[in-house]
Amino acid sequence: MDRLLKRCHIKSQLVRECLAEFLGVYVLILFGCGSVAQVTTSENTKGEYLSINLGFALGTTFGIYVSKGVSGAHLNPAVSLSLCFLGRFSWARLPFYVLAQIFGAFLAAATVALLYYDAIFHYSGGHLTVSGTTATAGIFSTYPAEYLSLWGGVVDQVIGTAALLVCVLALGDGRNTPAPPGLEPVLVGAVVMVIGISMGSNSGYAINPARDLGPRIFSCIAGWGFEVFRAGGGWWWVPLVATCVGGLVGSLIYELMIGVHHHEPDISKAMDKWQESDMKVVQQDSEKVSGGGYVSRAVEGEA
Numbered sequence: 001m002d003r004l005l006k007r008c009h010i011k012s013q014l015v016r017e018c019l020a021e022f023l024g025v026y027v028l029i030l031f032g033c034g035s036v037a038q039v040t041t042s043e044n045t046k047g048e049y050l051s052i053n054l055g056f057a058l059g060t061t062f063g064i065y066v067s068k069g070v071s072g073a074h075l076n077p078a079v080s081l082s083l084c085f086l087g088r089f090s091w092a093r094l095p096f097y098v099l100a101q102i103f104g105a106f107l108a109a110a111t112v113a114l115l116y117y118d119a120i121f122h123y124s125g126g127h128l129t130v131s132g133t134t135a136t137a138g139i140f141s142t143y144p145a146e147y148l149s150l151w152g153g154v155v156d157q158v159i160g161t162a163a164l165l166v167c168v169l170a171l172g173d174g175r176n177t178p179a180p181p182g183l184e185p186v187l188v189g190a191v192v193m194v195i196g197i198s199m200g201s202n203s204g205y206a207i208n209p210a211r212d213l214g215p216r217i218f219s220c221i222a223g224w225g226f227e228v229f230r231a232g233g234g235w236w237w238v239p240l241v242a243t244c245v246g247g248l249v250g251s252l253i254y255e256l257m258i259g260v261h262h263h264e265p266d267i268s269k270a271m272d273k274w275q276e277s278d279m280k281v282v283q284q285d286s287e288k289v290s291g292g293g294y295v296s297r298a299v300e301g302e303a
Contacts, residue, residue, distance in 0.1 A: 024067030025104030031059030061189030105214025161246025
């Protein structure tokens, strides 16, 4: 087995990182969309809205645990883009990460559809629809509530993703109060859950372009058709654009209000204090001379 695993080892670091991002997002969507499928097809008899929040929160947690050691566990193009703007991630790697994240979400949606194939057709009566009382497209992607305007949806996604980035940056900021080592994934999952609990009713809190686009593409080609892109007044672009804008806004807010205000040690002041203390010690030690007399040679010489 060891020999076989060694032969499977991939030398390219970028490829390894992309595989980690792929698998991390796959785990996130498998548990997240899987929870939506269970709640929807059981007509809330085997779960409710809180179940969906827990599914995405724990999916995020375990997705991060799966991939963090290899790729850093971005699991979100908005996060990767924000880190690029902050100078903490390579622009050259960005498109590869994004593609891996979207593909991971796509295949996870396909897995959920396979897992719940019979349940989906039973619930929908064999009709795969995007809207209506037995709509099932919402299992895979987000759609706005009937009362929500397009502009309201943009605001919703900007605020939600900005909140995500503010909290994620805080948890990873070693100069602030970072998460205890090993608990970062749990706390990021908690952030996702609290966003869902507080901001989920308008449009399902996508806060992640890959989480929405990958499953939407799958549902389009798997039987729901292009209506998944037309529904909600052409809603599909909002979880893509607004989330990226929100990520940048949240990153900027954290850096301007917290990041730039961390107190750095003033080396010059520290040196002055050290020299002053050292001089007092030298002054006291140098005053002793033979015969037991005291003179202030150091002070006189300095004067």
